[in-house]
Amino acid sequence: MIEGGLASMLPQVAEKTGQAAIPATSTTTLFNFTGNFEVLALFAVVRQNLQGNETLIKFTFNRDATSEDDLCASTDVTGDAAGTLLSITGTDSDVLAETAAGMLAPFTQANTIIITSDTGGTISLVNASEVNTGDLDYYIRWQPLSVGATVVAA
Numbered sequence: 001m002i003e004g005g006l007a008s009m010l011p012q013v014a015e016k017t018g019q020a021a022i023p024a025t026s027t028t029t030l031f032n033f034t035g036n037f038e039v040l041a042l043f044a045v046v047r048q049n050l051q052g053n054e055t056l057i058k059f060t061f062n063r064d065a066t067s068e069d070d071l072c073a074s075t076d077v078t079g080d081a082a083g084t085l086l087s088i089t090g091t092d093s094d095v096l097a098e099t100a101a102g103m104l105a106p107f108t109q110a111n112t113i114i115i116t117s118d119t120g121g122t123i124s125l126v127n128a129s130e131v132n133t134g135d136l137d138y139y140i141r142w143q144p145l146s147v148g149a150t151v152v153a154a
Helices: 004-009
Strands: 012-016 026-034 037-046 056-063 068-070 085-087 097-099 113-115 121-127 136-144 150-153
Touching: 004 136, 012 026, 012 150, 026 056, 026 136, 121 136, 136 150
Parallel strands: none
Antiparallel strands: 012 136, 026 121, 026 150, 037 085, 037 113, 037 136, 056 068, 056 121, 085 097
């Protein structure tokens, strides 16, 4: 049995599900965080087919009310079918990895990302497109690196 502060340092998962269509040309906060943590995996699952119009999305984070930083490059997900998995690689200049519906994908990324924060911040989805698009569910697998670190759905 793990006791005390050690149990709170184990990897955890936060999810944001049941979202409506992604608003056009918008930034949508997915998760709020406090403390220091390692991003082990960040991904979305397409619940409803994405529109055939150009759809460009990316994940970003903002810590301590500073500027927004990319977690991946803007990715064209036009026409992705329900069940498609969209995941970051851990390199901010890489596009999202797209895994077709029904295929298995790793639950970790090639490179982990460490986010440090004094006061907290957000992880968001940026839609650079002029069209609303299908529904996505969002998941983050993370590990605290400081006592009291949290990542929760916004």
